[in-house]
Amino acid sequence: MFEFKLPDPGEGLTEAEIVRWVVAAGDEVAVNDVLVEIETAKSLVELPSPYAGVVAELLVAEGEMVAVGSPIIRIGERGETWIPAAEPTEPTLGSAEPALAEPAIADQPAEPTAVLVGYGVRTASTTRRRRAVPPHSSNAPSSNAQSATVQAPIQPLATQSTAFDELGAVPRPITPTPLPRSTPAVRRVARDLGVDLTQLNGTGPDGLITAEDVVAAHTQPRARDERIPLRGIRRQMFNSMTASLQIPQATALIEADVTGTVDMLQTLKQRREFAELRVSPLLVFAKAACLAISRIPEINSSFDGSCDEIVLHKAVNLGIAAATPRGLLVPNIKNADRMNLTELAQALTAMVAVARDGRVQPADLARGTFTITNIGVFGVDGGTPILSPGESAIMCLGTIRRKPWVVGTGADEHLEPRSVCTVSLTFDHRLVDGAMASKFLAEVATIMSNPGLALMF
């Protein structure tokens, strides 16, 4: 029986998603027959079989993420008996006397399968220890010290494995799922009524499933909940948002009069340079953020935990959160601060096209230093975004609305309809304090209100 472990198909990749199995249990395979398609961060590749034989078992379902080095399929010779994966499969030293295993060595964890770039999957593991470590059990027979390295107690093979016929009569191993909390009487009711307890949410104390729950489920069958596997971009979003909550972060808001910007955009749209480009308030916000960062560089910083230093980035790699066909992605414009308005408009236009087509490349997603999220496109007034880990701030734009705005002073004071936008900034409070964040928002609001003042930067 051979076990094929997920290799690193690129250089230094640590995981891959099982996209599609080409073979099924019972299939006969030859060496180099394609077994499976996997997708890594870099590419979609097919994995050929290192072995000839019959597929005994697929160990990973389609759609699952697998760590490099994990077994994904077992292939046996035709007619070979096999041991389901749920059982221990390491009865290596058949002739050894396990009862005599030296405890000090038995305690040592087996070295995990190491997969190194350029080495492929290692099949041999070694357990070594320094001579300097004093023996835990000095009265153990010395002859066992070399050979007895078994980690688990060994039982006779026959008691824990089941032999199966060839030709695919191979049941998949059953992974025990924890039973939902209920009482024997309730389980009896459920069995009688044919209700699956694992599909119920209990209403009793601590989620206990009651007889009423079972009866209710039986009389008015509820639509089954939809379950969406966490994979790909969605998983990345899940992980990075979870990681973000490790960061002490706070949010500040400002309501800005952006009428000046809205008027200026009308002028820009007339110009030939911008004819083919997306000219939107986001463009001016992006420019304003870059300018404000030049005055408050901490907004564009990160923390280097390896040496406890705050890194003020000399370039603004400006991320724009984008809802794409693949999910939420934050591609960034490299060196956005060195671009004039035309170049920035070109970069934004190109980025939007790439994101919309789902062609965002890993390089576009890497090395971001500051992010803008424009939830105004969904019609909401504003929000409190969550930091992208590794960045010290994220700016959030609400929708631009016509609102009454107090202008003038003294006798001149009166209401005017103006274009108004709520801008918020969530910041890493370890790197950025409230004063810096407020100053940044004030600078952005000033430029948006009167874009001509950008000339002062």
Add this chain to the structure above:
Amino acid sequence: MIDPVPGPDFVQLLDPTGSRAEPHRFGYSGSDAELAADLRDMLLIRRLDAEATALQRKGELGLWAPLLGQEAAQVGSARATRGADLIVPSYREHGVAWCAGIDPLDLLTTFRGTGMTDWASRPANFHPYSFVIGTQTLHAVGMAMALRLDGLVGNSDPNRNAAAIVYFGDGATSQGDVNEAFVFAASFAAPVVFFCQNNQYAISEPTSVQTKIPLYQRAAGFGFPGVRVDGNDLLAVRAVTEWAMERARRGDGPTLIEAYTYRVGAHTTSDDPTKYRSADEEQAWRAKDPITRLRNYLLGTSAIDQSWLDSVEAEAESLAERIRLGCVNLPEPKLEEFFTQAYADTPDALFSQRAEHLAYEASFEATR
């Protein structure tokens, strides 16, 4: 973006259907028996390339740079070299290495990470693989100059002469090193042939963003001849390379050969070409396959037949099996060996580091 018309100076002696297209200022005068031997080499290296690619996907190699599609460029040029000529490869020249007599298993040690590039079966005239782009062109020019200083260039007896051939890709032509090599070789008439396999892509960058003119025309600016040859046509590659090598051996200086070909596979096993080029383009190039056209030609002249092809295929399969089994059994290197592999004369500091390492290793109990 692929230049659809390779240009009027394009040297092609065997068209994609397998018909001889002559006469030409370059002619191939070898026998069909020689061509059959070359076809056998091409079939075998294609098989070994496929096996190595599969071995990477099984986790047995860290990386592999497939040569699929470039067999004619490599075999044709390698067969234009002889005894004392120096061969300086890049990192994809598995076909050239094969022709030089290198055991394919030795190549795998590098890609498995169990050995350096100084393979046991490497003949002295075959330089180790260069993984840094373009550096080897400078080394080759230096080696060519050494040939001349050794009196191996321009002798009245042509059999006493030798030259160097250096392999690089279209992407390397954008490197400073390659251009410096061109300048020096031109200035001193170094006996070197610059053999550029233009496989159309520098990883994902098409040649259209590497050069505005056909690459072979760059040679004129440096002051030596440049020839664009159909890199999928073994006859043309062989004829042009023989001409250029003979020119170098005579003492007439360098030549740039642009072998116009296509990397049908990925740049390396870490690359996914579907992200930057179309299936149509790949299909168009597959129709120009170097092996198909030579096989069709030789079947047409009855130099080979189906039983010949079957026997080569059987040979290829046993080669693949030898590689497959040999790869997983390649010996693991010992860390202490690396201390003495970087320098010809190992400095004392490295010897003492090695001693320290050995003492540390000795402090462990024996492994099981």
